Amino acid sequence: MNDTVITVVGRIVNIPKRRLTEAGISVTNFRLASTARRQDRDSKEWVDGDTLYLNVSCWRQLADNVARSVIKGDPVIVRGRVFTRHFELDGQKRQSYDMEANAVGADLSWGQVEFSRTRKDVPSHDAVDGGQPGGRADEPEEDATAEYDDEAELARALS
Numbered sequence: 001m002n003d004t005v006i007t008v009v010g011r012i013v014n015i016p017k018r019r020l021t022e023a024g025i026s027v028t029n030f031r032l033a034s035t036a037r038r039q040d041r042d043s044k045e046w047v048d049g050d051t052l053y054l055n056v057s058c059w060r061q062l063a064d065n066v067a068r069s070v071i072k073g074d075p076v077i078v079r080g081r082v083f084t085r086h087f088e089l090d091g092q093k094r095q096s097y098d099m100e101a102n103a104v105g106a107d108l109s110w111g112q113v114e115f116s117r118t119r120k121d122v123p124s125h126d127a128v129d130g131g132q133p134g135g136r137a138d139e140p141e142e143d144a145t146a147e148y149d150d151e152a153e154l155a156r157a158l159s
Contacts, residue, residue: 007079008054008099009107010034018067028063030070032056032078032099054082055098065118066104075107 016030036049056078058066070076080101087094106113 003081004083005080005102006082006099007077008032008034008052009077010052010054010075012070012072012074012076013053015072016067016070018063026060026063026067028058028067030056030066032076053097054078055085055096056080056101056104057098058101058104061118062101062104066101070104070106075110077105077107079103 010032011034013031013033016028018026018028020026032054033051034054035051037046038049039045040047078099078101080099080103082097082099085096085098087096
């Protein structure tokens with residue numbers, strides 16, 4: 001199967017929603033808007049072009065990390081498999097553009113972030129921040145290397 005994998009730069013236009021499937025798998029959904037910009041040759045002004053809207057779904061660990069890390073309005077870079085979904089609404093045939101993300105990151109041309117690697121021995125974010133979208137733990141994490149006796153054990157834990 002040939003998947004269409006693309007990278008889209010844009011902004012999150014709604015509050016990311018995290019939920020668990022019946023099988024207990026995390027999924028976070030949000031809507032992404034990417035607006036083309038170009039400089040008008042005559043006026044030298046920047047002009048907005050058409051906007052692409054994508055429904056983005058993130059699964060498993062990516063879903064948990066996205067739910068804890070981004071909020072509505074954040075500039076992000078999303079990479080994933082894009083597909084068109086066809087459906088009927090009020091008797092009219094419609095389509096939407098969807099993306100199953102395999103990577104989501106901050107667009108650092110708009111600001112800076114402080115990265116914190118997810119540790120396997122840390123409780124789920126529901127226990128840390130009450131499961132609030134975009135929530136972050138109030139206290140800094142302990143040193144991730146403190147509990148490991150040697151570099152090989154640390155490398156195994158971080159992989």
